[in-house]
Amino acid sequence: MPVFEPNDLFALRRRPPQEKLVDQGFRQLSIALASIVGLVLVGILLTVLTGAHQAIGAFGLRFITTSDWDPIGNQYGAFTAIYGTIVTSILALVIAVPLGVGTAIFITENLIPLWLRQALGLMVELLAAIPSVVLGLWAIFVMEPFLRPLLEALHVLLGWIPLFSTTAQGPGVAPAILILVVMILPIITAISRDSLQQVPPELRQAAYGVGTTRWGAILRVILPAAVSGITGGVMLALGRAMGETMAVTMIIGNSNNFSWSLLAPGNTISSMLANQFGEADGFQVSALMYAALVLMVLTLVVNILAQWIVRRWSLKYS
Template identity: 75%
Template sequence: MTSDPREQYLLRRRPASEKLVDVSFKNLAIVLASMVAVVLFAILIVVFWGSLESMGRYGWKFLVTSDWNPVDDQYGAFTAIYGTIVTSLLSLAIAVPLGVGTAIFITENIIPLKIREVIGVMVELLAAIPSVVLGLWAIFVLEPFLRPFLTWLNTAFGWIPIFSSAPLGPGMAPAILILVVMILPIITAIARDSLNQVPAKLRQAAYGVGTTRWGAIFNVMLPAAVSGIVGGVMLALGRAMGETMAVTMIIGNSNNFSWSLLAPGNTIAAMLANQFGEADGSQVSSLMYAAFVLIILTLAVNIFAQWLVKRLSLKY
């Protein structure tokens, strides 16, 4: 091999056609990536422009009042905002322990490999079920099955505002549980992949210093995978906030505000699905205003997720 730097440079020099391919691919990737930002910005502009009329007429009162009366031209989205936030957060509180626990159960050698593979496939199949099918299942199976328990909650703890309404059918509680079913596969799949990517040397080192299996899981494996798990949790939260069909079918679609989880409620996505097709006049602008609020909530969740994942990645 020659030691002359000039000859080495000539040997390493690439043809112009290869450089053209690299430059073209780089520019194409930049254009495609920029299109995502352009589409997002266009959606924000269209929704914001459509909501200007209601913003000027109702201002901040739109966010803190619950009147939704097209006859009197009075609109307020507090009921839908409350329903969106409560159903999303409570479903997340239930789904996170279940999802992370299922991921631990699948990734650790607690049961035979074949059974773990079957459970993993079942979780993935659960994610493939259409939301309208889950909504029908919630109407005909989940809600009748839950009603005796919800009635007992109202009888025993009716003095608590969140259990103060008698369950008469569709309501917030069944909507929360159907959201748990919908976001559980997301949390489980991402938590499982995050745990599988943790180097085996970390587990072996934990065993080497005398820890137990569960000590290694909680003190080594979960902290090492926490950034990926949190990213999956935030992705599931965004899915829960924007879910439409299944929630629309089971939440009751009531604009009458109630603190009770047993009473019918509403979410922003469900309200848009129910009313946008027949809306006219200022109602269209009010629905656009509600959609803009939903977009801002979703963006806030994603920005917080990015910040949290970065912090946890640096910490662990």
């Protein structure tokens, strides 16, 4: 009796025309849907470029290095908004990453009782579902008044540092950073938790088998194995922070006067667009489009950096 190899059996099987037609249709549908996404992105970019053409020709790169924003005199510079966007996003990330990754470790590594892990997971999910306008109202009426004495103390103690050189007068960059922490914390926690749960249990068992402690296994084995997914979540949170509009608009102060201080009112590109685009006219529209183009470029740089970092970490720990 002849013995057939699996490849021989696959070759003997003839696929019916209907099955081939379904495969071809699915392939063409996938290509069409992917092309639609690409066309939408290209369309958005062309729309912003077309709208910003006049401002690009008038200001060039000077637009991103000056902070004058005078609609009456048609003098525009977005340095204040660019500075506010970068500073609020990065500092929010510096605070949120240890909190988010630490929370994910406590949830996944059985460091706390089961009922507390479930409660923390539920609270993280509920925090992600709160609308940004509600968080903005909470920041105005609860968070900022509560933190104002602490911010004033920072000014008294560290006022010689430019970052704390002004008094806390209410809305400002520092409250905007803290509300961004609240908004991106669920993203970092959820993605870090999923990444840690995907680590093969064999790695944990091998670490414990060679005599390492629990924290030694977490820091030297589990976290490095999940670092690519965690890094991707961190970069996703950074992109969310850079593009957040409503909550930041409500608490940052929306001032175009440049100041290095985190306690002074500031602005971000998204907040500036939300505040001014509805009433803008003429050349101001082109300037706002230019600012939107700068934000798109910043977001693109973040995404490219995220892909590069994830690829590097994946190759290192694969």
